[in-house]
């Protein structure tokens with residue numbers, strides 16, 4: 001039996017990872033801030049799939065929360081075989097409309113927590129000679145898209161660089177770059193979604209299936225849909241100014257603060 005730890009497991013993409021990994025027979029460590037929701041999820045996954053689901057309440061915008069999850073990842077008596085660094089959010093507004101405290105909170109969750117949790121997991125995985133780490137970034141990493149895109153670009157660069165440094169160790173690292181997925185993300189960030197064309201929306205369960213297949217193949221970067229592979233290919237050829245005009249508007253309609 002193997003164990004997977006998922007941050008941001010209670011909603012959206014993280015919940016899709018939890019459903020799929022439980023269905024595949026993995027025990028789970030479920031991480032988010034809302035304990036009641038985590039407990040409900042753990043009971044449901046245990047009852048449906050017969051796996052052990054541990055609840056770990058942690059706020060990854062706080063040192064204490066990051067350290068609690070890192071300590072679980074360092075536990076050599078009950079090792080974690082697969083880490084999904086998925087927790088994340090968008091701030092409510094464009095650059096300079098968002099407070100510096102909120103910008104720094106996003107960097108803490110998207111970058112610092114990902115660095116510290118990846119390192120805690122990779123160290124123990126390297127000792128054991130096996131393990132997998134998926135860091136959820138975004139296609140926003142490849143286009144001009146505010147500080148959110150910048151934080152996700154860090155996730156991609158960090159993950160691919162670390163994967164190279166750990167090549168041959170048995171530890172696989174992969175950056176996962178989804179396009180738009182219907183989750184709680186946009187509502188939480190106060191973003192209107194009516195200017196996002198229907199064909200751009202991805203299904204979370206299909207996305208997770210493709211991501212896990214890409215990890216098994218040893219990919220260090222997963223853009224899990226042909227539509228977005230084509231779009232990202234086109235984006236590379238487009239003048240940066242034109243690209244920024246399109247990508248910084250689509251799906252970034254903010255309501256009242």
Ligand SMILES: NC(=O)c1ccc[n+]([C@@H]2O[C@H](COP(=O)([O-])OP(=O)(O)OC[C@H]3O[C@@H](n4cnc5c(N)ncnc54)[C@H](OP(=O)(O)O)[C@@H]3O)[C@@H](O)[C@H]2O)c1
Nearest residue numbers: 008010011012013032033034060088138180181183184185
């Ligand atoms: N949806 C998209 O279109 C899209 C596209 C590309 C990439 N992504 C990325 O995919 C990841 C998951 O997003 P999603 O769309 O699934 O979002 P979501 O539906 O809003 O779910 C976010 C999850 O993260 C947890 N979370 C948020 N802040 C946290 C914190 N400070 N500490 C611990 N847990 C926290 C939430 O639970 P609690 O509130 O209980 O903590 C929830 O379980 C994010 O990294 C996001 O940037 C999303």
